[in-house]
Amino acid sequence: MLEKAISQGSSNSSPSLEEKLRRVTGAHERLALLVGMEAPDALVHREKQSLDRAVDAFYEDADIQEIASSIGERTAASYLNYVAGTEIQRPSMKRKGHGHGALSVSGAR
Numbered sequence: 001m002l003e004k005a006i007s008q009g010s011s012n013s014s015p016s017l018e019e020k021l022r023r024v025t026g027a028h029e030r031l032a033l034l035v036g037m038e039a040p041d042a043l044v045h046r047e048k049q050s051l052d053r054a055v056d057a058f059y060e061d062a063d064i065q066e067i068a069s070s071i072g073e074r075t076a077a078s079y080l081n082y083v084a085g086t087e088i089q090r091p092s093m094k095r096k097g098h099g100h101g102a103l104s105v106s107g108a109r
Contacts, residue, residue, distance in 0.1 A: 020058040027051040 015023075031047045081088060 023054040
């Protein structure tokens with residue numbers, strides 16, 4: 001119980017999406033470390049459960065709705081721009097040097 005309270009922080013507000021992502025990343029890194037060290041199965045199993053909980057918390061309903069809404073808005077805007085024939089301003093990418101892979105961004109076309 002104490003471990004759960006510590007991992008969730010002392011705040012009663014729900015964690016931000018960034019904090020949830022940090023928890024998923026941390027649990028994944030700990031699991032990879034344990035597997036690499038050939039840790040006992042009980043420890044690996046416990047960390048897998050921790051990772052599962054972190055992933056489940058990351059994909060709560062509200063987050064999924066926010067992501068889907070954002071994708072829907074961008075798709076609709078792109079389609080409307082396409083139908084209306086709106087020219088979209090994009091920066092042009094030009095290579096610097098001679099084949100070294102360096103790119104520079106110039107003004108919009």
